[in-house]
Amino acid sequence: MYISIEKVSKAFTLKDKSALTVLDKVDLYIKEWEFICLLGPSGCGKSTLLNLIAGFDTPSTGTIKIDGDTVTQPSIDRIVIFQNYGLLPWRNVIKNVELGLEAKKLKRKKRRQIAEEYIQLVGLSDYKKHHPPQLSGGMQQRVALARALAVEPKILLMDEPFGALDAMTRMHMQDEIERIWQEKKKTIIFVTHDIEEAVFLADRIVIMTPSPGRVKTIIEVPLPRKRDRTSLDFLKIKDKVFTEFNGSVNNFVYGSF
Amino acid sequence: MGKIVKVLKVISSLALFVAIWELIVLTGRYEPSLLPSPVKVLEGMGELVKDGTLITHFKVSLSRFITGYAMAVITGISLGLVLGYNKKVWEFVEPVVQLLRPVSPIAWFPFIVLWFGIGDVPAIIIIFIAGFFPTLLSTVSGVRKVDPVYLNVANNFGIRQPHLLFKIILPAAFPMIANGLHIALGTAWVFLVAGEMVGAQSGLGYLIIDSRNSLRSDLVLAGIIFIGISGLVLDRLIKLLEGYIERQWGVSDGRRN
Ligand SMILES: Nc1ncnc2c1ncn2[C@@H]1O[C@H](COP(=O)(O)OP(=O)(O)O)[C@@H](O)[C@H]1O
Numbered sequence: 001m002y003i004s005i006e007k008v009s010k011a012f013t014l015k016d017k018s019a020l021t022v023l024d025k026v027d028l029y030i031k032e033w034e035f036i037c038l039l040g041p042s043g044c045g046k047s048t049l050l051n052l053i054a055g056f057d058t059p060s061t062g063t064i065k066i067d068g069d070t071v072t073q074p075s076i077d078r079i080v081i082f083q084n085y086g087l088l089p090w091r092n093v094i095k096n097v098e099l100g101l102e103a104k105k106l107k108r109k110k111r112r113q114i115a116e117e118y119i120q121l122v123g124l125s126d127y128k129k130h131h132p133p134q135l136s137g138g139m140q141q142r143v144a145l146a147r148a149l150a151v152e153p154k155i156l157l158m159d160e161p162f163g164a165l166d167a168m169t170r171m172h173m174q175d176e177i178e179r180i181w182q183e184k185k186k187t188i189i190f191v192t193h194d195i196e197e198a199v200f201l202a203d204r205i206v207i208m209t210p211s212p213g214r215v216k217t218i219i220e221v222p223l224p225r226k227r228d229r230t231s232l233d234f235l236k237i238k239d240k241v242f243t244e245f246n247g248s249v250n251n252f253v254y255g256s257f
Numbered sequence: 258m259g260k261i262v263k264v265l266k267v268i269s270s271l272a273l274f275v276a277i278w279e280l281i282v283l284t285g286r287y288e289p290s291l292l293p294s295p296v297k298v299l300e301g302m303g304e305l306v307k308d309g310t311l312i313t314h315f316k317v318s319l320s321r322f323i324t325g326y327a328m329a330v331i332t333g334i335s336l337g338l339v340l341g342y343n344k345k346v347w348e349f350v351e352p353v354v355q356l357l358r359p360v361s362p363i364a365w366f367p368f369i370v371l372w373f374g375i376g377d378v379p380a381i382i383i384i385f386i387a388g389f390f391p392t393l394l395s396t397v398s399g400v401r402k403v404d405p406v407y408l409n410v411a412n413n414f415g416i417r418q419p420h421l422l423f424k425i426i427l428p429a430a431f432p433m434i435a436n437g438l439h440i441a442l443g444t445a446w447v448f449l450v451a452g453e454m455v456g457a458q459s460g461l462g463y464l465i466i467d468s469r470n471s472l473r474s475d476l477v478l479a480g481i482i483f484i485g486i487s488g489l490v491l492d493r494l495i496k497l498l499e500g501y502i503e504r505q506w507g508v509s510d511g512r513r514n
């Protein structure tokens with residue numbers, strides 16, 4: 001499924017009735033099975049863009065099309081994974097993973113079977129009966145991932161999914177998401193503000209500038225997988241992204257071009 | 258250890274209370290009919306238990322209580338879910354609710370008797386009124402405080418009404434609703450006795466009025482003590498239930514990360 005973002009702008013009306021333009025004519029074309037990282041300083045509209053693609057909100061102007069159809073509402077074909085996981089604390093792990101399957105008209109046994117399969121995929125088979133608050137942040141993120149994957153969406157929208165994790169867990173989860181992406185063939189849009197994470201994961205890195213949010217540059221990462229975070233090529237690209245990214249931050253700070 | 262100390266504290270507190278009471282009686286300044294001695298009251302309690310008066314009245318009270326409370330819980334929660342979910346309707350209804358809430362259920366008594374006559378019904382209605390408002394208000398505010406992330410998740414996975422209500426909103430609001438049910442229980446028990454004192458021919462409240470009419474102040478106090486004990490037991494029972502619910506909701510277990 002390809003995603004075509006065409007001249008998308010988004011403005012919010014604030015309490016004092018003034019308009020805040022958060023996204024300004026964003027153009028972006030994403031191919032099927034592509035891994036895209038959205039990189040940008042906080043407040044540049046990454047979450048807003050992701051919400052628009054998800055269908056939780058609609059653009060002020062412009063359109064977002066998926067396989068040619070304009071997005072007007074959320075769909076089980078594109079699942080959002082939130083930074084705070086969005087797990088239901090009153091359900092244990094397996095019941096959380098079954099949540100999305102309940103809306104599909106599946107037999108109870110079939111549901112359980114699919115849920116177990118995906119819990120195994122994320123390596124949590126020993127924690128099926130645990131409730132989310134009993135799990136570490138990394139484990140909760142895996143549950144959210146299993147829950148999303150279980151409904152077999154074509155597109156995964158991840159909003160700083162590993163932002164709250166410690167460095168080690170974070171690297172581990174990056175390996176994991178790459179493995180799953182290769183195994184399950186998904187289109188992934190992954191929001192982050194961690195440059196190394198973006199270079200490790202992305203086919204293309206979309207760098208955004210703030211106020212209002214625009215696409216500044218798109219950097220291809222032509223490295224073979226699984227990428228070596230210490231290789232010279234990796235560091236070169238990281239450097240390039242860093243320069244671009246910093247440029248966008250400096251423009252923001254000094255308000256000059 | 259801690260438990261023994263706790264029990265000792267309870268026992269010594271009660272013992273001190275009874276001792277002061279006995280001391281006041283021993284000074285002999287009050288007529289026995291105005292302030293019966295602890296021994297006299299204990300005898301009275303024995304009398305009520307032995308001749309079955311207590312259990313008869315207790316059963317009547319309990320069945321009224323359960324009926325009225327169950328009605329309050331069912332209507333309070335159902336209305337609360339609807340009103341909490343429909344902001345506009347709630348804004349319209351809230352002023353009326355806030356106006357009626359501080360009115361003591363007993364104030365309705367003249368109308369209750371006119372409309373429902375005497376017998377079991379007036380007491381049940383009074384319990385209903387007493388239990389209804391705390392349940393309604395806690396349900397409304399529980400529903401309105403449901404984390405919007407849960408609603409987005411449900412929306413994303415295609416969960417529609419009525420499943421949205423039963424799978425997401427009700428459980429998310431439940432800890433707060435349970436708290437309201439606890440408050441409602443206490444309030445309703447207080448008004449059960451009041452209701453039976455003004456309009457009933459049976460029940461614990463009536464037992465007190467009846468004892469007063471036959472000038473048995475020892476039995477009046479015995480009745481009061483029974484009411485206190487049963488109220489306490491009910492409160493403990495609902496606390497147990499609350500603890501169980503919290504465990505089911507996975508909120509009371511040690512949190513990690
Ligand atoms: N619903 C909203 N109403 C008003 N302003 C909003 C709303 N959502 C986001 N914003 C504003 O839009 C800007 C971009 O927000 P966001 O997309 O969350 O940025 P990012 O995810 O890149 O940090 C911020 O300034 C934020 O305050």
Ligand SMILES: [Mg+2]
Binds near residue numbers: 047048159
């Ligand atoms: Mg964000």
